Amino acid sequence: MPGRTLADVEPTVAPEPALDPESLEPEEERPRLPGLSPSRASDYQQCPLLFRLRVIDRLPEPPSPAALRGTLVHAVLERLFDRPAGQRTPDAAADLLAPVWAELVAADPRATEVLDEGGEDGWFAAARALLETYFTLEDPNRLEPAERELPVRLVTEGGWEMRGIVDRLDVAPNGAVRVVDYKTGRSPREGFESSALFQMRFYALLLSRLRGRVPDMLQLVYLGDGVLLRHVPDERELAVIERRVAALWDSILDAGRRGEFAPRTSPLCDWCAHRALCPAFGGTPPPLDPDAVERALGVRPES
Numbered sequence: 375m376p377g378r379t380l381a382d383v384e385p386t387v388a389p390e391p392a393l394d395p396e397s398l399e400p401e402e403e404r405p406r407l408p409g410l411s412p413s414r415a416s417d418y419q420q421c422p423l424l425f426r427l428r429v430i431d432r433l434p435e436p437p438s439p440a441a442l443r444g445t446l447v448h449a450v451l452e453r454l455f456d457r458p459a460g461q462r463t464p465d466a467a468a469d470l471l472a473p474v475w476a477e478l479v480a481a482d483p484r485a486t487e488v489l490d491e492g493g494e495d496g497w498f499a500a501a502r503a504l505l506e507t508y509f510t511l512e513d514p515n516r517l518e519p520a521e522r523e524l525p526v527r528l529v530t531e532g533g534w535e536m537r538g539i540v541d542r543l544d545v546a547p548n549g550a551v552r553v554v555d556y557k558t559g560r561s562p563r564e565g566f567e568s569s570a571l572f573q574m575r576f577y578a579l580l581l582s583r584l585r586g587r588v589p590d591m592l593q594l595v596y597l598g599d600g601v602l603l604r605h606v607p608d609e610r611e612l613a614v615i616e617r618r619v620a621a622l623w624d625s626i627l628d629a630g631r632r633g634e635f636a637p638r639t640s641p642l643c644d645w646c647a648h649r650a651l652c653p654a655f656g657g658t659p660p661p662l663d664p665d666a667v668e669r670a671l672g673v674r675p676e677s
């Protein structure tokens with residue numbers, strides 16, 4: 375199977391879940407505190423104004439065809455494990471596309487408006503191709519995930535929250551934990567994996583603080599080009615991530631108190647849904663609402 379291993383350790387297949395469910399209680403009932411997910415942390419690192427428009431102003435963004443396909447493929451892979459081992463086949467995955475798509479459309483009828491120019495057939499064919507690639511990377515019949523789409527939330531010592539959703543958690547009979555994330559895009563070039571690993575280390579940090587054990591492996595499954603990226607985390611690097619995320623949150627709070635979220639241009643601006651509002655491109659963002667800042671960050675602009 376194609377793959378790149380960032381550390382010399384093979385993943386452990388988990389025929390039986392062995393995780394203590396109490397240790398990963400998602401606490402979905404608990405009120406949401408100001409805080410960060412890996413995606414929002416990446417937003418701020420990419421562009422403070424983008425972070426503001428998404429997190430504070432909460433401006434809607436039309437889903438892109440690629441993002442919608444990613445949602446569909448994630449949902450199909452999640453649902454595939456409802457079937458018993460032995461029945462998790464490429465055909466079974468393909469059969470799930472239509473009903474899962476119908477659920478997505480029922481939840482948001484605008485979904486049908488964003489299909490590729492190639493039309494529905496081409497869009498579904500691309501989703502099927504991603505699922506076929508999945509079967510070249512893993513045999514889901516040899517896996518019994520302990521968790522799928524697991525929400526994880528951790529209140530930090532500073533009283534703010536780190537949170538995220540783990541695509542899949544495998545636990546081996548010996549207790550070894552593997553954190554798995556599906557990507558429908560292509561893998562990063564050799565030497566450029568650190569940004570991709572940031573999200574996984576973030577999850578590893580959350581899980582290690584919640585369970586008192588560093589996960590044994592982080593695995594990114596790139597369906598765009600059929601690559602597995604694996605990494606064995608350790609406590610030292612998780613401590614680095616913890617300090618880095620805390621410093622990032624401090625920087626965000628500082629921006630909130632100053633009421634300043636400056637645009638930071640990059641090639642990624644070509645994909646920004648808020649470009650028309652961006653001063654770097656001649657636009658004007660909406661006035662900053664102090665109440666919205668407080669709701670999102672727990673601090674108010676000082677002037």
Ligand code: SF4
Pocket residue numbers: 421423424637638639640642643646647648649652653654655
């Ligand atoms: S267009 Fe670029 S600089 Fe402007 S908000 Fe979007 S990401 Fe930031």
